[in-house]
Amino acid sequence: MHGYHGRYLRVDVSTGDAQWQTLPESAARRFLGGVGLATWLLLRETSARVEPLSPEAALIFAFSPLVGTPLTTSAKFAVAAKSPLTDRLNDSLSSSHFALAGKRTGADALVVTGRAASPSILRIDDGRCYLEPADDLWGLDIPTAQERLRRRLGPNVACAVIGPAGEKGVRFATISHDRRHAGRGGLGAVMGAKRLKALAVTGSQRCLLADPRGVALAAKTLSERSFGPATAKYRELGTVANLLTFNRLNALPTHNFQVGQIDDAQAISGESLHLARQQTRESCAACTIGCEHLFRSSRGPVRLEYESLFALGPLCGITDPDTVLSAARLCDDLGLDTISTGATLAFAMECVERGFLKVPGLRFGQGDALLQAITAIGTRHSFGDWLAEGTRRMADRLGGETARFAPHVKGMEIPGYEPRALQTMALGFATNTRGADHNRSSAYEVDFSSRVDRRQVDPAAARWAVETEDKAALMDSLILCKFLRGVFTDLFAESAELLRLVTGWDVTAAELRRTARRIITAKKIYNIRAGWSPAEDTLPERFLSQRLPDGVAPGAELSPERLEALKTAYYHERGWIPDGFVPQQLAADLELLDVTSP
Amino acid sequence: MSRTPRVTVEFYAMARRRAGTDSVLLTAQTVAEALHVVADSFPGLAELSRGPDSSSPYLVSVNAGPFLQDWDTALIDGDRLLILSADAGG
Numbered sequence: 001m002h003g004y005h006g007r008y009l010r011v012d013v014s015t016g017d018a019q020w021q022t023l024p025e026s027a028a029r030r031f032l033g034g035v036g037l038a039t040w041l042l043l044r045e046t047s048a049r050v051e052p053l054s055p056e057a058a059l060i061f062a063f064s065p066l067v068g069t070p071l072t073t074s075a076k077f078a079v080a081a082k083s084p085l086t087d088r089l090n091d092s093l094s095s096s097h098f099a100l101a102g103k104r105t106g107a108d109a110l111v112v113t114g115r116a117a118s119p120s121i122l123r124i125d126d127g128r129c130y131l132e133p134a135d136d137l138w139g140l141d142i143p144t145a146q147e148r149l150r151r152r153l154g155p156n157v158a159c160a161v162i163g164p165a166g167e168k169g170v171r172f173a174t175i176s177h178d179r180r181h182a183g184r185g186g187l188g189a190v191m192g193a194k195r196l197k198a199l200a201v202t203g204s205q206r207c208l209l210a211d212p213r214g215v216a217l218a219a220k221t222l223s224e225r226s227f228g229p230a231t232a233k234y235r236e237l238g239t240v241a242n243l244l245t246f247n248r249l250n251a252l253p254t255h256n257f258q259v260g261q262i263d264d265a266q267a268i269s270g271e272s273l274h275l276a277r278q279q280t281r282e283s284c285a286a287c288t289i290g291c292e293h294l295f296r297s298s299r300g301p302v303r304l305e306y307e308s309l310f311a312l313g314p315l316c317g318i319t320d321p322d323t324v325l326s327a328a329r330l331c332d333d334l335g336l337d338t339i340s341t342g343a344t345l346a347f348a349m350e351c352v353e354r355g356f357l358k359v360p361g362l363r364f365g366q367g368d369a370l371l372q373a374i375t376a377i378g379t380r381h382s383f384g385d386w387l388a389e390g391t392r393r394m395a396d397r398l399g400g401e402t403a404r405f406a407p408h409v410k411g412m413e414i415p416g417y418e419p420r421a422l423q424t425m426a427l428g429f430a431t432n433t434r435g436a437d438h439n440r441s442s443a444y445e446v447d448f449s450s451r452v453d454r455r456q457v458d459p460a461a462a463r464w465a466v467e468t469e470d471k472a473a474l475m476d477s478l479i480l481c482k483f484l485r486g487v488f489t490d491l492f493a494e495s496a497e498l499l500r501l502v503t504g505w506d507v508t509a510a511e512l513r514r515t516a517r518r519i520i521t522a523k524k525i526y527n528i529r530a531g532w533s534p535a536e537d538t539l540p541e542r543f544l545s546q547r548l549p550d551g552v553a554p555g556a557e558l559s560p561e562r563l564e565a566l567k568t569a570y571y572h573e574r575g576w577i578p579d580g581f582v583p584q585q586l587a588a589d590l591e592l593l594d595v596t597s598p
Numbered sequence: 599m600s601r602t603p604r605v606t607v608e609f610y611a612m613a614r615r616r617a618g619t620d621s622v623l624l625t626a627q628t629v630a631e632a633l634h635v636v637a638d639s640f641p642g643l644a645e646l647s648r649g650p651d652s653s654s655p656y657l658v659s660v661n662a663g664p665f666l667q668d669w670d671t672a673l674i675d676g677d678r679l680l681i682l683s684a685d686a687g688g
Contacts, residue, residue: 229655233612233683241611245682248610249662271614448657448686450650450667486685553662 001025002210003065003502004033008041009107011129013122013194014055014114018129023108029505030591033064035091036477036519037109038080042089043522043595045111048529052084052186053169053193055115061160061199062110063103064479065502068207070219072226073481075099075286079160082530083185084193085171085340085390086411086435089526090185093439093476094160095284098177101158104203116195119167121149123157126203134197138167141333142176149198157202163335166192168380170388172340172413176332179292179303180284183337185412185434210504218501222487226288230486234291235281239306240270242416246310250553251421251454253414254314255364256346257407257542260418261551262314268321273304277321289483297325304328307438310416311342316349317364327374334378340390343413345373347391347406356398359383404541410435419539420548420556422447423457427465427566430537431580433523439482442468455556459569466573470516477519518590521574524582525596534579537567602627603675607636610682613656616642629658630669632679646681657684 004023011018023037031040038060042048046058059081066074077099083090102110106127119138120131137145142163149159158177165173166188173188174181182188191199209215233241243265246252250260266272274293279301283290294301302325312327313319331338349364351357361369376384386394391413395406407414412435419426428441438444443465447454452461471491475482478495488494492509499507524532538544544563548555571578575586587596602625609617617640626632630649637647645654650669657665659680660673673679 230685232655233685236615237611241683242686245610245686248608248680248682249659270611444686448665448684450657450665453664455664 001028002208002504004028004207005106005108005205007107008109008111009105009124009127009129010045010111010113011122012114013112013116013120013131013196016131028065028108030515030518031522032477032515033067033108034062034076034078034093034477034479035080035473036515037064038062038078038091039089039519039522039526040595041109041111042080042082043526046082048082048526049531050082052082052087052190055194056113057082057190057193059112059187059190059194060109061102061112063099063108064477065499066478066480067099067103069209069215069502070286071215071480071498072219072223072286072288073284073484074479075284076479076481077102078476078479079175079182079187081187081190083187083411084169084189085186088410088433088435088530088532089523090187090434091476092182092184092187093479094175094177094180094182095287095481096178096180097285098158098160098201100285101156101203102201103207104205105201106203106205110199112194112196112199114194119195119197121198121200122196123200124203126205137197139164142335143333145197146176149200153200157200160199162188162191162197163333163378165189165335165378165388167197168378168388169193170336170377170380171390171393172337172344174335174337176335178284179332181332181335181337184339184437188335209502211501214501218498223288225487226484228487231289231483234289234483237270237274238291238293238304240273240293240304240309242270242306243309244269244271246416248552249421250548250551250555251418252314253310253416253418255317256315256350256405257414257418258350259551260421260548260555262317262319264319265314267319268309268313268324273321277325287481289481291483295325297329298322299326299329302329302332307416308338308342311339312370315342315346315416316370318367318370320367323367323370327370330371330374330378334374336374336378339415340413341374341377343407344377344387344391344394345370347394348373348387350405351398351402356400356402406540408436409539410536412436417444418548419543420455420558422454423556423558423562423566424452424454424461424465426539426543426558426563427457427462427570428469430539430563431567431570432469433520433527440469440472440476441465442472442482455554457562457566459565462566462569462573465570469520470513473516473519474512477515514590517574518592521582521586521590522592522595524576525587525592528581537580539563603673603677605632605673605677605679607632607679607681610680611686612683613643613681616640626673628669628673629660629666629671629679632673633658633669636681643681655684657682657686
């Protein structure tokens with residue numbers, strides 16, 4: 001099989017037992033790699049009813065057929081598990097040298113179960129698998145741990161590492177590599193529950209390509225196209241440039257989603273940060289876009305994206321640049337998802353202001369309190385132990401009306417897109433299997449187009465929302481970076497050609513469209529098996545009962561009836577039955593019968 | 599005879615970077631006319647003269663309303679024309 005090793009490694013860190021398993025070509029072709037392959041493995045290898053932080057739960061690292069090729073942005077990997085934050089399937093992507101080294105171990109994926117007797121490093125060296133003690137690393141922040149690992153193991157060993165947040169079981173802890181994070185859904189906590197401080201990989205095994213010259217030529221062409229206008233924003237400004245745009249459209253979540261804009265947004269705009277604080281720009285391995293903008297903060301250099309900026313800034317009422325940058329750096333060091341951290345803090349601030357919670361000083365706009373609270377969450381110290389549970393569990397404990405304004409879907413905190421002002425994205429948040437998420441459903445692309453009126457979206461938009469999800473599923477499984485998506489004129493057809501060159505499969509655009517739908521429906525099947533109910537596909541009551549106030553742009557309303565109509569159209573478009581369940585015939589049509597039996 | 603509407607064009611993200619300014623005041627009867635003036639004034643935004651185009655890296659809105667496909671939309675005095683990157687998000 002070209003592009004694949006044709007096997008994956010199952011490791012039980014309780015016993016140290018490791019077994020190679022065959023990856024059938026039929027499974028590889030149906031699920032590709034990355035998120036798709038990880039979903040198939042989760043369905044095959046574990047019960048969906050497993051407790052996410054138990055030894056029985058599987059943590060999966062999945063590579064892909066394009067990793068290791070010269071195709072730009074392909075050095076990415078997926079991590080998947082049942083999320084301790086949502087109790088549903090969660091996958092998260094990260095990039096760079098870990099993906100390359102991981103695939104060179106000779107495995108298409110790693111399935112890790114069990115719990116080590118003491119803090120450990122799981123080493124996979126050219127297919128050999130063993131545990132090393134990590135007592136000396138336990139408790140260290142991520143940069144320190146990575147530096148110690150580099151000195152101990154050498155520069156050719158790539159490490160995915162957790163910080164104190166993962167060790168302490170913070171439900172939105174990340175897994176980090178090269179300053180990048182598999183960020184959402186608490187996969188760092190799953191790794192911490194296995195007492196793994198790091199997964200260290202190296203190897204020399206390469207996959208054969210079906211048409212090496214064709215791949216080289218395609219890579220050259222794709223790299224040239226990647227320098228064009230479709231990626232200029234990421235290269236020149238980065239995603240932080242979104243902030244002023246969203247603020248002007250009254251779509252910038254502010255003060256825990258109470259309003260859609262903030263005064264003095266200019267102070268933390270991407271443009272201002274570039275002028276005053278940009279330090280350098282970097283790239284992932286094998287990437288020609290170079291989207292990684294590093295800024296100066298009083299805690300050291302920090303990579304900043306729009307999502308971290310909105311969540312640790314306006315959502316918490318903060319417009320001091322150094323506070324936001326320092327908060328982002330602190331999250332990176334501790335291994336915390338910045339979106340969930342910011343949203344949890346914003347929710348806590350509103351709870352304090354409304355008298356539901358007592359935490360001295362934790363108020364909107366209070367930067368020092370924000371920074372102290374982040375440390376408390378990352379170490380589960382004092383009130384941080386509460387906040388480390390995420391907004392859904394906090395609201396469950398606080399009671400009263402707090403659930404009405406806890407900003408999550410399925411337990412996943414909402415990213416930086418005001419749902420009432422961007423209503424196709426609202427549909428994406430409500431229905432996505434990962435919970436509120438802008439990377440698996442990029443439905444905001446529909447709102448940012450002339451196809452809809454973003455404040456009054458009608459059910460016709462569901463078709464386009466599905467299209468963005470399908471494209472994301474394909475890119476996350478091949479894997480290619482989504483910042484490349486604007487480069488393609490026909491993503492499915494061009495991806496089919498790339499995949500044909502790598503694997504030799506006679507794959508078509510139509511097949512890949514079906515593959516994307518298969519992957520999304522497979523995720524839904526996992527969630528159903530985990531206990532999903534139709535009531536989960538919704539938004540917090542605030543968004544359905546309160547009008548977004550007018551600001552520099554008009555406000556907006558999203559009625560429960562409108563959301564229901566959108567969801568109905570979405571389920572229909574997916575081929576699911578009206579309440580969102582998957583008909584058996586569809587599972588058969590999508591060749592999912594091997595994963596539908598519990 | 600009515601005078602030509604005076605409108606403010608606001609630039610965001612890549613449009614601001616290409617224009618080198620936050621905003622500009624101009625007179626124009628329609629969105630298309632305003633965008634032609636912008637394209638003529640700021641070479642980095644010359645592609646705005648091509649008219650609505652699905653491959654354009656820019657989106658256009660009047661007063662933060664729906665993004666426009668029809669650039670023949672009439673303008674009135676005091677309108678604010680927003681030009682922003684079509685790849686908002688990320």
